[in-house]
Amino acid sequence: xxxxxxxxxxxxxxxxxxxxxxxxxxxxxxxxxxxxxxxxxxxxxxxxxxxxxxxxxxxxxxxxxxxxxxxxxxxxxxxxxxxxxxxxxxxxxxxxxxxxxxxxxxxxxxxxxxxxxxxxxxxxxxxxxxxxxxxxxxxxxxxxxxxxxxxxxxxxxxxxxxxxxxxxxxxxxxxxxxxxxxxxxxxxxxxxxxxxxxxxxxxxxxxxxxxxxxxxxxxxxxxxxxxxxxxxxxxxxxxxxxxxxxxxxxxxxxxxxxxxxxxxxxxxxxxxxxxxxxxxxxxxxxxxxxxxxxxxxxxxxxxxxxxxxxxxxxxxxxxxxxxxxxxxxxxxxxxxxxxxxxxxxxxxxxxxxxxxxxxxxxxxxxxxxxxxxxxxxxxxxxxxxxxxxxxxxxxxxxxxxxxxxxxxxxxxxxxxxxxxxxxxxxxxxxxxxxxxxxxxxxxxxxxxxxxxxxxx
Amino acid sequence: xxxxxxxxxxxxxxxxxxxxxxxxxxxxxxxxxxxxxxxxxxxxxxxxxxxxxxxxxxxxxxxxxxxxxxxxxxxxxxxxxxxxxxxxxxxxxxxxxxxxxxxxxxxxxxxxxxxxxxxxxxxxxxxxxxxxxxxxxxxxxxxxxxxxxxxxxxxxxxxxxxxxxxxxxxx
Numbered sequence: 001x002x003x004x005x006x007x008x009x010x011x012x013x014x015x016x017x018x019x020x021x022x023x024x025x026x027x028x029x030x031x032x033x034x035x036x037x038x039x040x041x042x043x044x045x046x047x048x049x050x051x052x053x054x055x056x057x058x059x060x061x062x063x064x065x066x067x068x069x070x071x072x073x074x075x076x077x078x079x080x081x082x083x084x085x086x087x088x089x090x091x092x093x094x095x096x097x098x099x100x101x102x103x104x105x106x107x108x109x110x111x112x113x114x115x116x117x118x119x120x121x122x123x124x125x126x127x128x129x130x131x132x133x134x135x136x137x138x139x140x141x142x143x144x145x146x147x148x149x150x151x152x153x154x155x156x157x158x159x160x161x162x163x164x165x166x167x168x169x170x171x172x173x174x175x176x177x178x179x180x181x182x183x184x185x186x187x188x189x190x191x192x193x194x195x196x197x198x199x200x201x202x203x204x205x206x207x208x209x210x211x212x213x214x215x216x217x218x219x220x221x222x223x224x225x226x227x228x229x230x231x232x233x234x235x236x237x238x239x240x241x242x243x244x245x246x247x248x249x250x251x252x253x254x255x256x257x258x259x260x261x262x263x264x265x266x267x268x269x270x271x272x273x274x275x276x277x278x279x280x281x282x283x284x285x286x287x288x289x290x291x292x293x294x295x296x297x298x299x300x301x302x303x304x305x306x307x308x309x310x311x312x313x314x315x316x317x318x319x320x321x322x323x324x325x326x327x328x329x330x331x332x333x334x335x336x337x338x339x340x341x342x343x344x345x346x347x348x349x350x351x352x353x354x355x356x357x358x359x360x361x362x363x364x365x366x367x368x369x370x371x372x373x374x375x376x377x378x379x380x381x382x383x384x385x386x387x388x389x390x391x392x393x394x395x396x397x398x399x400x401x402x403x404x405x406x407x408x409x410x411x412x413x414x415x416x417x418x419x420x421x422x423x424x425x426x427x428x429x430x431x432x433x434x435x436x437x438x439x440x441x442x443x444x445x446x447x448x449x450x451x452x453x454x455x456x
Numbered sequence: 457x458x459x460x461x462x463x464x465x466x467x468x469x470x471x472x473x474x475x476x477x478x479x480x481x482x483x484x485x486x487x488x489x490x491x492x493x494x495x496x497x498x499x500x501x502x503x504x505x506x507x508x509x510x511x512x513x514x515x516x517x518x519x520x521x522x523x524x525x526x527x528x529x530x531x532x533x534x535x536x537x538x539x540x541x542x543x544x545x546x547x548x549x550x551x552x553x554x555x556x557x558x559x560x561x562x563x564x565x566x567x568x569x570x571x572x573x574x575x576x577x578x579x580x581x582x583x584x585x586x587x588x589x590x591x592x593x594x595x596x597x598x599x600x601x602x603x604x605x606x607x608x609x610x611x612x613x614x615x616x617x618x619x620x621x622x623x624x625x626x627x
Contacts, residue, residue, distance in 0.1 A: 010545065013545045013550060014534050014545060015553075016550035016553030017528075017537065017545055018532060018533060019487070020529075021553050022487075023490070025490070028485060192552070192554070193492040193498055193552075193554040194552070242552060243490070246588065274494065275492070275493035275494065275495060275497070
């Protein structure tokens with residue numbers, strides 16, 4: 001390995017320590033207007049009135065945009081993959097989460113823009129809010145999404161991500177005991193020190209230059225162009241310098257709206273969210289509800305596992321179906337479990353839409369699986385590292401979605417952990433490798449699950 | 457209003473109540489201090505006012521009149537890095553870099569008052585500076601190294617002409 005552990009040049013290191021790195025907010029464009037958004041003050045409501053005329057007539061206000069100004073109002077973050085759109089760029093006749101943007105103003109100063117937002121005449125008729133994924137399935141739960149309370153467009157229009165592997169009933173019949181657990185990691189705000197921000201400049205040739213803090217430049221380019229119904233070559237994106245993202249800057253939060261303001265005002269516009277907006281309205285890591293039931297033998301073999309996952313998408317789908325898919329592929333953790341029954345739902349609530357964050361969909365299931373492994377070890381009176389080593393992925397074992405592992409690192413990692421914490425392992429565990437299972441490590445229940453590594 | 461920023465005298469129009477951060481960034485184009493929260497919570501806007509670290513987003517510009525204001529741009533240029541800047545480069549203490557200006561100035565003030573390489577004292581000096589990338593360990597290591605007066609060979613960590621630079625303490 002040439003890079004791991006080596007001291008390699010950091011191309012932006014000196015710029016960072018001398019204040020020379022140009023972040024989006026450091027771009028200086030004369031004549032720039034400030035953007036401010038009118039946001040929903042409630043979790044769920046009908047918008048019964050929206051009149052921006054008073055704001056538009058204020059001196060120093062150069063543009064006010066609402067849903068009517070967006071050429072293509074709904075464009076889903078996964079539209080390019082054929083997944084239908086569900087989220088309007090600006091709220092039309094209803095708001096589904098607190099902080100959802102309804103109208104955005106561009107004015108000479110931040111203060112003036114805020115005053116113009118306050119001058120927008122808007123009225124709401126509040127509706128019951130759904131804030132807990134478990135309640136979404138109740139017969140009397142508020143209906144909050146045009147598709148129902150959970151995402152219905154997985155392959156073959158299934159309403160869940162489903163995995164069936166092996167013979168789950170037999171695993172549960174053969175088990176000495178069933179260990180159950182419910183795990184509910186909460187939402188997490190990415191909280192980058194740089195809040196969501198972009199600066200858009202109209203060029204003499206009619207193109208728009210977009211200074212963006214996005215983590216996904218070409219993705220944002222496609223999203224902006226789709227909403228504006230213009231070809232990609234109308235936009236020049238300048239990015240790559242991000243003041244912290246952690247997944248929270250994968251969604252296109254500011255660029256599209258700011259482009260629309262620029263086109264209407266014909267002036268450069270900057271939209272920088274406040275820290276309050278960042279916490280209130282920017283996407284978060286999803287909360288999850290995960291239920292596990294694991295069929296185990298007295299001596300610590302995991303025969304099978306049933307899992308139910310409710311992935312809280314918040315008010316709109318965005319990337320959640322993708323996140324749940326990753327989640328499902330990783331739902332056995334680093335362990336080989338031959339018989340599986342997994343159902344995962346992407347559930348809509350009146351929370352802020354959730355998105356990627358550091359190991360999208362996978363960290364949640366790792367938390368559940370590893371906590372559950374300790375619970376199993378405790379209940380069986382087994383060593384928590386030994387039970388992991390016994391069930392650890394090995395060459396030829398197959399993942400929940402049928403991929404045969406060619407070089408899994410679970411065994412080495414667990415041994416390194418034991419070493420690091422001074423945990424003495426018995427000799428037969430100390431000498432374990434990731435070589436294909438055989439002998440005592442290939443019990444009858446695992447024989448059928450070991451796949452061929454050929455072709456990988 | 458007259459401000460001295462990184463040794464240069466600047467005449468400022470406008471209200472003495474404007475936050476110093478906005479004057480620095482928007483009127484003077486000194487963009488090293490960052491607007492992370494605009495409410496004194498994150499530390500990214502920190503500057504030195506007569507050697508003391510101050511949150512420029514909370515300080516009315518008029519309060520800094522007559523004082524020496526130093527931003528990250530004023531402690532060392534790319535071709536002449538201050539020891540604390542070298543230490544940050546050496547230890548990869550800046551990841552996204554957005555909190556770095558404030559961290560560096562708090563660290564600079566800590567070193568100027570004779571701070572040691574004791575990790576707890578460094579943590580206290582940097583308390584209230586939020587970093588979401590590094591987990592702080594590398595930052596604390598960098599400040600400790602600068603406090604010890606370590607020399608840094610930046611041959612492999614900083615590209616360009618910042619290859620072998622003379623350093624602080626050891627020389």
